[in-house]
Amino acid sequence: MTQKILVLPGDGIGPEITAQASRILAACQARGLDVEVFEGLLGGAAYDAHGEPLPAETLEKAKAARGILLGAVGGPKWDKIEDLAKRPEKGLLGVRKQLGLFGNLRPAITYPQLASASSLKPELVAGLDIMIVRELTGGIYFGQPRGIEERDGERVGFNTYVYSESEIERIGRVAFEMAQKRSKKLCSVDKANVLEVTILWREVMERLAPEYPDVELSHMYVDNAAMQLVRAPKQFDVVVTGNMFGDILSDAAAMLTGSIGMLPSASLNESGQGMYEPCHGSAPDIAGQGIANPLATILSVAMMLRYSLDAPAMAKRIEDAVGKVLDDGLRTADIAAEGTRTVSTAEMGDAVLAAFEAL
Numbered sequence: 001m002t003q004k005i006l007v008l009p010g011d012g013i014g015p016e017i018t019a020q021a022s023r024i025l026a027a028c029q030a031r032g033l034d035v036e037v038f039e040g041l042l043g044g045a046a047y048d049a050h051g052e053p054l055p056a057e058t059l060e061k062a063k064a065a066r067g068i069l070l071g072a073v074g075g076p077k078w079d080k081i082e083d084l085a086k087r088p089e090k091g092l093l094g095v096r097k098q099l100g101l102f103g104n105l106r107p108a109i110t111y112p113q114l115a116s117a118s119s120l121k122p123e124l125v126a127g128l129d130i131m132i133v134r135e136l137t138g139g140i141y142f143g144q145p146r147g148i149e150e151r152d153g154e155r156v157g158f159n160t161y162v163y164s165e166s167e168i169e170r171i172g173r174v175a176f177e178m179a180q181k182r183s184k185k186l187c188s189v190d191k192a193n194v195l196e197v198t199i200l201w202r203e204v205m206e207r208l209a210p211e212y213p214d215v216e217l218s219h220m221y222v223d224n225a226a227m228q229l230v231r232a233p234k235q236f237d238v239v240v241t242g243n244m245f246g247d248i249l250s251d252a253a254a255m256l257t258g259s260i261g262m263l264p265s266a267s268l269n270e271s272g273q274g275m276y277e278p279c280h281g282s283a284p285d286i287a288g289q290g291i292a293n294p295l296a297t298i299l300s301v302a303m304m305l306r307y308s309l310d311a312p313a314m315a316k317r318i319e320d321a322v323g324k325v326l327d328d329g330l331r332t333a334d335i336a337a338e339g340t341r342t343v344s345t346a347e348m349g350d351a352v353l354a355a356f357e358a359l
């Protein structure tokens with residue numbers, strides 16, 4: 001059956017990087033991937049056209065799609081919008097929530113060719129392969145009540161950090177199953193020395209553990225986890241954590257791989273429908289210059305093939321093509337090093353496409 005794929009370029013560098021990833025998707029189509037690709041507006045681009053960051057039409061298209069490829073949303077153009085519900089980022093959170101995309105997989109893999117581009121010494125990251133499993137539709141990004149209000153003659157801002165047992169259990173199961181398929185080590189990251197919500201988080205993870213006797217479960221406070229990630233990252237295999245901690249830790253983990261431009265992601269619901277996007281944002285500081293790294297977005301297409309379209313061989317072909325291009329010494333500016341050739345976003349797309357075809 002033909003599957004629908006929605007591409008949401010978004011804002012800033014979003015259109016530049018999705019353009020390259022879409023070429024790879026088209027090459028997969030030409031090789032027999034049975035998909036129909038269509039586009040939509042999300043974020044600032046949607047706000048400018050329709051006055052809403054998530055127009056009803058986009059939501060309908062998203063619901064009908066098996067896979068969604070997103071660039072990124074947001075930027076200074078929309079930062080002055082005071083109503084948060086109208087901000088580009090709210091459009092993204094809306095898709096995640098409305099489609100129930102609670103399971104966010106963020107693999108931090110250091111390609112051997114980029115070990116020297118990492119912020120850490122090459123020996124600390126060589127062979128690094130961490131899977132961060134982040135809860136994506138709950139926690140403090142969604143908790144109610146929230147707001148800014150007058151209290152005792154001054155304004156007070158507040159958000160609510162809330163998780164139900166069922167939400168914790170659901171993401172816990174994703175992480176335990178992931179650990180079973182990998183090295184059978186799972187580290188749950190929380191702040192259970194301070195936050196009740198994460199005392200519950202830890203308790204639920206412990207309760208699940210006997211159902212996965214082959215998985216070794218450990219716990220770590222988030223502040224220590226941030227430190228350990230940059231001290232000795234290879235101690236981790238699968239990491240499970242809540243929405244905000246996962247957001248922050250995955251950006252930190254990105255620098256172990258050489259650049260935030262290298263980290264893809266999958267956001268999945270229970271039926272395997274997924275949104276696929278690079279972990280980075282819309283990078284307004286480099287938008288329009290043709291220098292953004294498209295590899296995280298291209299690798300997100302590979303994740304779509306693996307997790308939503310049941311096409312693992314084609315996914316591997318994309319990942320191998322990326323490896324080949326790095327072997328050939330091609331680098332966008334963010335991962336450039338001595339002895340490599342710095343290329344533009346489009347040239348990187350050309351090279352991955354050529355390698356994909358030649359494999």
Ligand SMILES: NC(=O)C1=CN([C@@H]2O[C@H](COP(=O)(O)OP(=O)(O)OC[C@H]3O[C@@H](n4cnc5c(N)ncnc54)[C@H](O)[C@@H]3O)[C@@H](O)[C@H]2O)C=CC1
Nearest residue numbers: 072073074075260261280281282283284285286292293334
């Ligand atoms: N999923 C999404 O749509 C996300 C959207 N955002 C939004 O993006 C906007 C910018 O946010 P920032 O905090 O600046 O984070 P950012 O991730 O957009 O940029 C941080 C730094 O990384 C660099 N960078 C990011 N992606 C890159 C790539 N592919 N190639 C080379 N360099 C890259 C940027 O140039 C910048 O110096 C904000 O409006 C924010 O809300 C932020 C994170 C995720």
Ligand SMILES: CC(C)CC(=O)C(=O)O
Nearest residue numbers: 089092093141247279280
């Ligand atoms: C709108 C933000 C929560 C997006 C973000 O930073 C992310 O998902 O990594």
Ligand SMILES: [Mg+2]
Nearest residue numbers: 247248251279
């Ligand atoms: Mg983030």
